[in-house]
Amino acid sequence: MVSSLGKGIAAASLAAILEARGLRITMMKLDPYINVDPGTMSPFQHGEVYVTDDGAETDLDLGHYERFVRTRLTRKNSVTTGRIYEEVIRKERRGDYLGGTVQVIPHITDEIKRCIDAATEGFDVGLVEIGGTVGDIESLPFLEAIRQIRTERGPDQAIFMHLTLVPYIAAAGELKTKPTQHSVKELRSIGIQPDILLCRSEKPLPDGERRKIALFTNVHEKAVISCVDVDNIYKLPLWLHSQHLDEIVVERLRLESQVKPADLSEWEAVVDAVEHPVDEVTIAVVGKYVDHQDAYKSLGEALRHGGLRQRTKVRLKWLESEQVEYEGAAALSGVDAILVPGGFGDRGFEGKVLTAKHARENRIPYFGICYGMQAAVVDVARHIAGLTGANTTENDRRCEHPVIGLITEWRTATGEVERRSEESDLGGTMRLGLQECRLKHGTKAREMYGKDVVAERHRHRYEFNNRYRTQIEDAGLVISAKSMDDLLVEMIELPDHPWFVACQAHPEFLSTPRDGHPLFIGFIRAAREHKAGGRLLKEVSA
Structure with a gap:
């Protein structure tokens, strides 16, 4: 009614x-x-x-x-x-x-x-x-x-x-x-x-x-x-x-x-785990729609599910990425971990890049999802790999180093970059639905999932530009998962960081309160360890 x-x-x-x-x-x-x-x-x-x-x-x-x-x-x-x-x-x-x-x-x-x-x-x-x-x-x-x-x-x-x-x-x-x-x-x-x-x-x-x-x-x-x-x-x-x-x-x-x-x-x-937590963490969610949290409904639930598996109450600190642009790292104070979710468009993107940089430099657990992964790649490209002007072509079609772009912009029969200026149909060029990827042994991703091949749901148009794979990997970023045909980068992580993981997919869509999701469970565990000063915590089953 x-x-x-x-x-x-x-x-x-x-x-x-x-x-x-x-x-x-x-x-x-x-x-x-x-x-x-x-x-x-x-x-x-x-x-x-x-x-x-x-x-x-x-x-x-x-x-x-x-x-x-x-x-x-x-x-x-x-x-x-x-x-x-x-x-x-x-x-x-x-x-x-x-x-x-x-x-x-x-x-x-x-x-x-x-x-x-x-x-x-x-x-x-x-x-x-x-x-x-x-x-x-x-x-x-x-x-x-x-x-x-x-x-x-x-x-x-x-x-x-x-x-x-x-x-x-x-x-x-x-x-x-x-x-x-x-x-x-x-x-x-x-x-x-x-x-x-x-x-x-x-x-x-x-x-x-x-x-x-x-x-x-x-x-x-x-x-x-x-x-x-x-x-x-x-x-x-x-x-x-x-x-x-x-x-x-x-x-x-x-x-x-x-x-x-x-x-x-x-x-x-599930209800017992919610009502009787043994720990509590605060997670910063740095996005562009945080004033309307229904835009991240599955994400908020997935974070809480990750806490349920460890009887941990998850408090969410919603931050506009533009706020990080204005205030700098001060906006990110007092949190145990940081998540940058998906999104579209250039508004607030630089705030997401600054957020990834802050988490990387200060060894704060970082989870990047979709656009959050792309922001992390841009950060590493600019500040470690020395690729000044690195960006995504979604925001700057003529950037000097397009480390993120449409497949049609970097993949052609001859391997040369094809820079297209025409607009794509917003509803017709998305990579959508369940896609399999292969995980790299020895990575956090492989450890959390516990298997070699996993499937996650996608919703995006832009991809990691393969022409920069070698430079980005030389800068220390590990490509921890790739599509089954080895063409697309699905997950990245920093091996010398307590927990810096990002994925191109949207794992929040497969999280449930009864089962949780391996990545969110791992992320909340990392937040607990960061809060405890890096000490390994004994797992508490829900």
Whole structure:
């Protein structure tokens, strides 16, 4: 009924419980905006662009899904209005509709239903989240499509859950149910009767308000679920299970014969690790979107996951990279480690280079991701290799030493540099999705992963310029991972530094609270050791 209520986390939490009961679960996001995908949308407006194994650029809710369930999602699991209309128009141009008039009903709604079928086929349960709010004109085709699905499949094959707000009015000292009544009334006016209500509120829903909501919305009282604010989102599966939400879903979908009792021991261990840390570190995250931290949603979670594996509380100090440009190293004081994340464009890039230089010279643990790796390469090129004017061609196409550039700028059949001036299509030249790389023996990267070949998700356009490999390696930088064809530099590190590691991929996309990620676990361990003055710390298992 309003945005930012946490539909994605609530849906993912329910999925986690159903998965813990032995069901095969998948999840899907239907977004009402007309963009084909969020790949070219501003992080300030839309937050993080999450990337799947098959290279789809999706809504950040898919990150929540994958952190809560084991299922690996694909482009099938993220659909926008733009993508639906694009496909319908393609079919119309091809003549698939035999000259008929193309309309929202049935053509748009049929395409939505086809996408839902494709994404959920082969699973016991598919949770489909519809973005936007009740009453939005943009969401109406999606709502009409699910109304049709319910009619076609029946109430034991499709159920409706509505996430709604029960605000607490401090001046009156009361929870108010009227907004929930009106949003359900709006849904019922278009033919959708919710089976379950998730009532978001600051405090648990009293029995009186629960009965009132049930009476006015025609929802069974036990299906009015109190969904309170929690101080740790990983408590939500436990909370919803205590409210018997999974039992209601299993009963309504007639899955009793397929399920076992919920085993939430892994989630209990996660919550216990959060609530009973034995150590604490402060990590500086130096980026260009830190005023809108949803732009780094997976990154912040991955850092905390790295701490969970060691019962370490991770405090994040968000710093604008431009602030480092203005204030210098003083902006980085009082931290135990530094991370420079991905990004695009020249704004704040010099601050990222200065950050890498400060971490390198002062032996502070440094983790560079994507643009953070490129900033570290530029630092080493300028200040150790003696390549004055070294830069990335993303920011300076005519720099003297383009140590970072598009592959087309440094790789040709003759091996000569090809300096192109034309602009590339922002949405068409990205290296996206899961890519394998081979790790070099004797490196920190190989030690942390514990295997020779790993796969990580990518989202970038610019690469390490191979014409500078020898000079950069002679300066002391180790190339610790390369693509399987030996062409692309995937990871770098400094061997004479306590922990200076950077990668071109985005490992945060594969981190989960139950498993963590080797690089983030290693990074947080290095932060703990730096805080302790370099003394080796005994590992504490979560």
